[in-house]
Amino acid sequence: MKIITDFNNGLLKRQFSQGLNNFHFSEYNQHINELYSLSNSKGSVAFCWVRLETISSKFKDLLNFRPVEVESVKDDVDSFIELIRAASQNNSLYFVRFYKPLGVRNCVHSYTSKIFHVIDYANSRLNELTHSSDLSVIEPIDWFMVDGVPVDSKLSYLAKVPYTEPVFTQASDTISGIFNAIKGKTKKLVVLDLDNTLWGGIIGDDGIDGIQLDKNHYLGEAFLDFQDYILALKNRGIMLAISSKNTESVAINAIENHSNMIIRMSDIATYRINWEDKAKNIADIVKEVNVGMDSVVFLDDNPVERDRVSKMLEGITVPELPKDPCFYRQFLEGLNLFDAIDVSNEDIKRTESIVSNKQRENTRKIDRDEWLSSLDTCLKIDKVSSESYERTLQLLNKTNQFNLTTRRFSKSDFLLLSQNNENHIYTISLSDKFGDLGITGVVIIDSKHSAVTDFVLSCRIMGRDVEKHIVNYLHSVTKEALNFHYLPTEKNGPILEFLSTCFESISDQHFVMNEKINVKSKLEILV
Incomplete structure (x- = not known):
């Protein structure tokens, strides 16, 4: 994959500690030449991060409140969009959506309105291209929501690096997620614990009315939000399974009959609810649904169970869930484990297919x-x-x-x-x-x-x-x-x-x- 930027990408490159050979990074200020080269090639995959102030010097004037005709800035945008069109005609191009320069305040001013108008126009032109070429647009806003200041002006002056390292860490995660999705390396199965993972409390001790799934309590809301996220994965074609140390009938009763449960047994491809070793149960689940262990994610609040499973099952992904359930969803969303380029009807029906396969095997x-x-x-x-x-x-x-x-x-x-x-x-x-x-x-x-x-x-x-x-x-x-x-x-x-x-x-x-x-x-x- 080619990485094309309009800035010195040395700090971005440093984030790819593994798999660096999979990426080719452009030289500083060579983005136009790289895009021209791409427009004359076929079958390449490229990630492009270019800013509006680089595309149009007039837009930079606008940022500095100099008198500029907006239409002339839009002409510069149109010329650049045509280059993007040519580059993405026979290549897969992932382009970072244009965004407000970080120094521009959200104040009410005619020039600020012009700036936002140009940004909106440029992004609308990008969106048009997604329908007629192999262009995908990447939303970068989360990259800049980092601890500390995302911009280091001294670094920008000295090395032509416009952002701080945490921004590039977030961006590299996105790029790696895209690359893995293209290569078919995204996860296909999530194996879930139940107690203190899908709900708060221990179902065997607290009973169906005692577990935390109350919308009016902050922890209950956190578990429900986490279930919403897990169900969204299932609706995108990621299979769900359960591996829980519980009495099967008690656990299933809670899943099926608790009024606030979002995930039901019909959403689960298969399960092992018993008192046996979880590593063994997960190995059985993986064999049943017929995926590779490196396609599996195991979610459990218990660090002992996580350690056992990660050591016994080579290749499985076992995230270290936060101790506080309020951060479960946010933590998982930040891992980019489930990025997908496309979701087909067959993906969406995958759980239904696994259940049907069970019926076939039973005959x-x-x-x-x-x-x-x-x-x-x-x-x-x-x-x-x-x-x-x-x-x-x-x-x-x-x-x-x-x-x-x-x-x-x-x-x-x-x-x-x-x-x-x-x-x-x-x-x-x-x-x-x-x-x-x-x-x-x-x-x-x-x-x-x-x-x-x-x-x-x-x-x-x-x-x-x-x-x-x-x-x-x-x-x-x-x-x-x-x-x-x-x-x-x-x-x-x-x-x-x-x-x-x-x-x-x-x-x-x-x-x-x-x-x-x-x-x-x-x-x-x-x-």
């Missing part, structure tokens, strides 16, 4: 092939369309386990790929008697070389022979041998097992499908 008491056939699975294979474009891109960028190459695409990359007539992009949708799972797979075929370049399946449909039916269909369509070039990662072992079991091996990373696979399970295929 699994007969021969495997008979069980699979009994699910009445319907597989729909379509060419990618404008309606499925975002979900297709999301699957390619977020899926790790059943992923042939783990290639990641910017929107502009993927658009170029889809415009090449030699590339055939298929989406895979699946439904069965328990529900509709939506688009859960993507296959991209390079017809010129008879090669499957990308093959991605959601973990929700792995283990159902779906992949075998898909490649059999594709083989019947292409009517020739299909080549699969596997690129190994730490996580995509499942697809290697499929390839090595079903196809001829030319090398460790090259497999060929010469004929259809014998599949005993039955399903319906719609095209």
Whole structure:
């Protein structure tokens, strides 16, 4: 990712203690050249932080209360916006929204009104661009809400660094969150404790009427606000689970029947409410919902439980929750663990899908092939369309386990790929008697070389022979041998097992499908 700024970004660069190699920082005062270079390239991802006073010297005059025609400032803005348009046409560009210079007071004055008018105009032009190019606008206001003064004028004069280190710490967190979201590294599952985490008090001791969830008490309000935040995560596609040392019936009764509870059992993908070791319970939960441990966040007020889980389960994220519940929500919001570029309908339905999978597993008491056939699975294979474009891109960028190459695409990359007539992009949708799972797979075929370049399946449909039916269909369509070039990662072992079991091996990373696979399970295929 390119980091383009109009100031000396050395202090910003210093905040990236890990993963620095993932970023390329522009030189001081080279933002225009960098944007011009970007406008002549394709498939790049860039973060751009440029201020209005740098774009227009007339705007700087306006800040100093010199006589300036507002329209002439807007002309400068328009010229810069055209450069942004060109840079974001074939690249993914994340641009920091224009904001009021920190020295400008909110006083009633004709010049102050002109300043705000120009800022609003510039931001409205940015917002227009988000609809016609691959531009996303970043809100920076939280960066400046730091302890102490966000500006150091001496540092600005000496080193051309306009802000203090805490501002750049906040900004770097945002940039890292964007980068992780692009790479599909955002968290997918939150495992929750109950007592003194979702509510105040101990349900087994205090009873349903004794726990703190009272809107008229500051602690009760804090826990309710925290539940609001957790439910918002679920509504964005983050799965919720419970791991609590409690009597199951007592805890569930509180969740279902306390009048002020915001989170209900229908919001929970799965749970382990018992007196067993939480690390073991969480490992079982992770296995059930089929995500990587590095996609999991565990929230518990008890530092002993946090220490146990973090030491036993490698990769899991265990935040040190504040001792005061009033700061739970604020603390988690500041961690940028759940940043996402897009949220699809399939994301929103993820909890429903996990519950449906439980129902499927509960029917699994007969021969495997008979069980699979009994699910009445319907597989729909379509060419990618404008309606499925975002979900297709999301699957390619977020899926790790059943992923042939783990290639990641910017929107502009993927658009170029889809415009090449030699590339055939298929989406895979699946439904069965328990529900509709939506688009859960993507296959991209390079017809010129008879090669499957990308093959991605959601973990929700792995283990159902779906992949075998898909490649059999594709083989019947292409009517020739299909080549699969596997690129190994730490996580995509499942697809290697499929390839090595079903196809001829030319090398460790090259497999060929010469004929259809014998599949005993039955399903319906719609095209």
